[in-house]
Each structure stands twice: as structure tokens, then as C-alpha cells.
Amino acid sequence: MLAMNYRGPLRVRIDQKPMPEILHPQDAIVRVTRSCICGSDLHLYNGSVPDTRVGMTFGHEFTGIVEEVGSEVTKVKVGDHVLVPFNIACGQCVFCKQELYGNCHESNPQATAVGGIFGYSHTAGGYNGGQAEYVRVPYANVGPTVIPEGMDPDDAVLLTDVVPTGYQAAEMGGIQPGDTVVVFGAGPVGIMAAKCSWLFGAGRVIIIDEVEYRLEFAKNYAQCEAYNFREFGDPAVFIKKQTDWLGADVCIDAVGAEATGNALQTITGRKLLIQAGSATALHWAINCVKKGGIVSIVGVYGPTDNLVPIGNVLNKGITIRANQASVKRLLPRLIEHVQNGILNPKGLITHRIPLEEVSDAYRMFSEKLDNCIKPVLIPPSARI
Amino acid sequence: METTPNKYAHIIGWGIDADPKNDPTYPMRNRAGEEEKGYTWTRPTQQPVNIEVHHSIERPNVTAVFGTAVPPSGLSGMIRRLAFKKSENDYGHWLPLILADRVNVVEGIIEDIKNGKFPNIPAEKGMKAEWQHNRGGLLRQLAVTAIIGYGIVAYFRAKKRREQEDYDY
Ligand SMILES: NC(=O)c1ccc[n+]([C@@H]2O[C@H](COP(=O)([O-])OP(=O)(O)OC[C@H]3O[C@@H](n4cnc5c(N)ncnc54)[C@H](O)[C@@H]3O)[C@@H](O)[C@H]2O)c1
Ligand SMILES: [Zn+2]
Ligand SMILES: [Zn+2]
Numbered sequence: 001m002l003a004m005n006y007r008g009p010l011r012v013r014i015d016q017k018p019m020p021e022i023l024h025p026q027d028a029i030v031r032v033t034r035s036c037i038c039g040s041d042l043h044l045y046n047g048s049v050p051d052t053r054v055g056m057t058f059g060h061e062f063t064g065i066v067e068e069v070g071s072e073v074t075k076v077k078v079g080d081h082v083l084v085p086f087n088i089a090c091g092q093c094v095f096c097k098q099e100l101y102g103n104c105h106e107s108n109p110q111a112t113a114v115g116g117i118f119g120y121s122h123t124a125g126g127y128n129g130g131q132a133e134y135v136r137v138p139y140a141n142v143g144p145t146v147i148p149e150g151m152d153p154d155d156a157v158l159l160t161d162v163v164p165t166g167y168q169a170a171e172m173g174g175i176q177p178g179d180t181v182v183v184f185g186a187g188p189v190g191i192m193a194a195k196c197s198w199l200f201g202a203g204r205v206i207i208i209d210e211v212e213y214r215l216e217f218a219k220n221y222a223q224c225e226a227y228n229f230r231e232f233g234d235p236a237v238f239i240k241k242q243t244d245w246l247g248a249d250v251c252i253d254a255v256g257a258e259a260t261g262n263a264l265q266t267i268t269g270r271k272l273l274i275q276a277g278s279a280t281a282l283h284w285a286i287n288c289v290k291k292g293g294i295v296s297i298v299g300v301y302g303p304t305d306n307l308v309p310i311g312n313v314l315n316k317g318i319t320i321r322a323n324q325a326s327v328k329r330l331l332p333r334l335i336e337h338v339q340n341g342i343l344n345p346k347g348l349i350t351h352r353i354p355l356e357e358v359s360d361a362y363r364m365f366s367e368k369l370d371n372c373i374k375p376v377l378i379p380p381s382a383r384i
Numbered sequence: 385m386e387t388t389p390n391k392y393a394h395i396i397g398w399g400i401d402a403d404p405k406n407d408p409t410y411p412m413r414n415r416a417g418e419e420e421k422g423y424t425w426t427r428p429t430q431q432p433v434n435i436e437v438h439h440s441i442e443r444p445n446v447t448a449v450f451g452t453a454v455p456p457s458g459l460s461g462m463i464r465r466l467a468f469k470k471s472e473n474d475y476g477h478w479l480p481l482i483l484a485d486r487v488n489v490v491e492g493i494i495e496d497i498k499n500g501k502f503p504n505i506p507a508e509k510g511m512k513a514e515w516q517h518n519r520g521g522l523l524r525q526l527a528v529t530a531i532i533g534y535g536i537v538a539y540f541r542a543k544k545r546r547e548q549e550d551y552d553y
Binding site: 007008009010011012013023024025026027047050051052053054055056057072088090092093094097098099100105106107108109110111112113116122123125126127128138139168171172273302303304319321323326329359360361362363364367369370 | 408409411412413414415416418419421422423425426427428429431432437438439440442443445446447448449450451452453454456460464467468472475478481482484485486488489491492493496503504505507508509510511512513514516517518
């Protein structure tokens, strides 16, 4: 089968690889119909996630047809078209029982701090991902969800990560009616977080990035204010001025380790890798939020340490809330929102690219070429 | 749950201000009332361990399922093996893993060549996309690289000539 193959930082290509096999009685094999590239993949692509091994296939946002199931699989059957949450979760451990499906304790032997994730290095379990024609899906009784009748696969594929992550970013913000929410990062996740902030009753939503076309897109898609941090000088001063000198009620970090905007952070976090990514957006979020406010983090950082003004977190009495999105927990509500036209996920997709052109697709998304917001890869065997 | 207050009966005031609604993690986390039972859940069937799979020393076992993408091999595999002797709490775990990743890139190139396939690195880096959508930027970058390269060569040529001239005196 055809599969994306990681060869080293900034180097990926399409190759023939062996078909995946059932390795556990709760496994399913899925023939991929849609597979996205995500901002999270860029951390792998840039070589900043430890234990990313050459030869691995990435991809944690995918839909597909069930082709084969193990002996213990009862919830899906051959022929079902499913969307597969990016978290691999057992449904039985103490964390899954609390619906913390992103924190399962039975899906990643290599690290206790992070649950299993498809195609996300050996630090997240060593699973090959869905940027391929076929993929092994463990715990098929838990994650995979049959795509509801009539739902566009392009909407479904974004329900595997972007929509729940954006929604949970807003949810963790504990937004109260009338609150001012500042979202850092106008990538797919930040745009969705801005959109979802309204659903919790935000009074004002501001999104911040440096990429003009993304800001323009966000302004229309999420009906929010959008500002370019290259233009307004110091972000903390700018946000204070915007908020009667008090700061935002809620700040959302939807950037993570690849942040730009501060040379010291960029050099130590992205070039020298002496911190776990550049924490510029998180730094700004902490310094832009009001006293007693909430910082919600969905931007991903590596497993070591980051330079953040933790003293200000203390002095301002800030609450920090963060997690990998718990996709399965949120799916029922989000499917409803999509069916009722409250959310329009596929509106984020700007590029539909054959899986065979995966090298160019990564470059395009990473370098923000051709006004790319969200690229989706389509394998030749997708047939829909 | 009934037994818990008895367990703390010797502590005056135990639990009098408990407010289960004051849970900053809600609604991310829906407490099931079993959190205090520890590692006692019925585990899923164990996936057979018939490849080398590392597990964090912060847990006693391999999880019920695990990925088999790229079992450790070669020099990078040796470094990874050493890294897994340290906990996730230790730089001695993560820094060797990053080193192993870099060694692994060289191993990947050697493996490609052994398989009779010289990697087309510009293609892997998606230069076609760059050429299609950012031709100006790409050409500028190539020009800058060329100028810097020419500058370095010219500098060393000149230096060598000067040294020779010094020698001639
Ligand atoms: N927690 C989760 O479950 C989860 C799930 C999916 C993605 N993520 C993470 O969310 C983040 C965003 O994902 P994405 O797909 O939107 O990525 P993306 O790379 O497309 O978007 C990130 C955006 O942030 C902008 N940016 C960079 N530095 C900034 C700064 N200092 N201030 C404001 N904006 C800045 C970039 O220009 C870019 O537009 C990534 O870190 C990703 O790993 C987390
Ligand atoms: Zn993702
Ligand atoms: Zn679990």
C-alpha cells in the first residue's frame, strides 16, 4: 500500500509499505478515505518530538472504511464508514472512565504523560498513522464512530481533531457570557476555537497571528476581530489597551511549540531545542489575561521544559487549563452542531491533495504557501 | 465512598468544606467515583509482545496495546535502549532520544542507498510546492546561498594567495 514515510526533519515522501495487520483482538483495519495534515504534524516534521523514528507514517486525523475486524470487535463492522478520533483509548482504565480519552493509560507504553495517538512518534505509542491507504485502528470498540447518514466526509474528518480541539479550547476557558476571549494562533485550531468561543457566550473574540491571509480568513469564518502581532508592537500592551487596561478574561494558546515572535524563544526552542519548543504564545497568553483569568492551552509542547513567566501566573492568580482534546467525549454534541449547521468544519479545507503528493502538501502547509489553511490528503484507493 | 469519612475520623474537620462542584477540571473530567481505587481496573487483552517495545520506567508494564511502527535497530536503537533506562522526569531520557533521532536520519540514508535508492532530498522537502507557489522566495534563497558560498570560496582563495605571497617574500 502507499503510505507517507518520514525520512528526517523536513523530509517526507510517499512509499510502498506492507499492509497493516490485526495485532490485537480489538483491532480494526481501515481503508482511509480522507486524511488531514495538522499543526501537530509540523512538530514531528520539524524533528522536535523526541523518538520520531525514520520510516514512520504520520497522520492522526482520518476517516475510512472498515475492511477487517479482530475477534473482540462488536461496535463497528466491515463496510462501516467511520471517523476515528486521534486519541487511542481503551475505555476501561481509570482515566477513560472519567472521559479523559486523551489520557488513556493502556495505549502508550513509551510515556505515561501522554496517551496513544495515531502517527505521532514512539513517544505517543509508536503507531503508524492514517496518511496512508490503510491503517491499523486499535480499540475499535471505543474510538471509531460511524459517520452519520448524510454527513460529508470532509466534515467528518475534521471531527477527528480540529473541531473537538477548538471546542475544548473554548470550553476549558470557562467562558462566561460577555467575556473577552483572545485566541493566539489563526491556524485551523485557533480559528475553530474562536468560532466556538461564541457558543459559550463570549462577548468579544479577538484572534492574533502574523499571517495576513489567515487573519483575513479567521475574521470571516469566525466573525471575530483579527490582529497581526507584527503590526501592533507589544502584545500585552495592545491587549491591555483593548480591554480597558485590565486584560482579557480568557486567553487561548492555539499555537504551541512552533511559535514565532520572540527571538530568544525561537532560538532556544526551535533551533537549539534546549527547551521543548518556543513558548512565545503561552508567554503572551499569561501576560495578556486579566487577574484571576483563565489560560487555556491546546497548543502542543514537547516533553521537557519551557520558559514561561510562571511568577505572573502566581501573582495574577491565573488558572491554567490544558489537555489533549477528549474527542470521543465531545463527539455527540459536535455532531449535533454540524448537523444543525451551527458549525461548518469543511469550510476550513482549502486544499485537497492526492496522497502521492504528500511531500509538497507538507511543505505547503508548513510554509503557508498558496493561502493554505487546512489540507486534506486523498488516497488513490479512497474511491469517494 | 461511605467508608472514607470513617477512615479519616481521627482528623478533626475532615471534609467539612468539601465542595465537589468546585472542580476546575469540570467538564473535562467526569469523576466516576472510582479514582481512589488505583491501578485496579480490568485490563484489556494484552497485545502479544513479539517485537522489542520500550516502556517508560514510570509504569510497571507494557500497555495492553502498543504501536509497532519502527522497532529500535542499529546505533539509534542502542541509544534509545539506554534512554529508556531513565524516567520521563530525566533529561537523560529525552536528550539521548533526540540524538538517536538524528543518528537515525543518517541510518535512513544508508538504508535507502543499500536498497539502491538515492533519496531525492529536494523532492522529499516539497521543493515543487515551493517552486509553484513561492518561486520568487525560492530563487532569492538560492541566490543568497550562492552568493554566500561564492564569498566563502573567494575569501579562502584570496587568503591562500596572500599566504603564498607572504611566503615568497
Ligand atoms: N491539544 C490538542 O488536542 C491539539 C489537537 C490538535 C492540534 N493541537 C495543537 O494546536 C496548535 C495549532 O494547530 P494548527 O493545526 O492550527 O496549527 P498551525 O501551525 O496551522 O497554526 C498555528 C498558527 O499560529 C501562528 N503563530 C505562530 N506564532 C504565533 C504567536 N506568537 N502568536 C500568535 N500566533 C502565532 C502561526 O502563524 C500559525 O498560523 C499546534 O500546536 C497543534 O499541535 C493540539
Ligand atoms: Zn491534529
Ligand atoms: Zn484507557
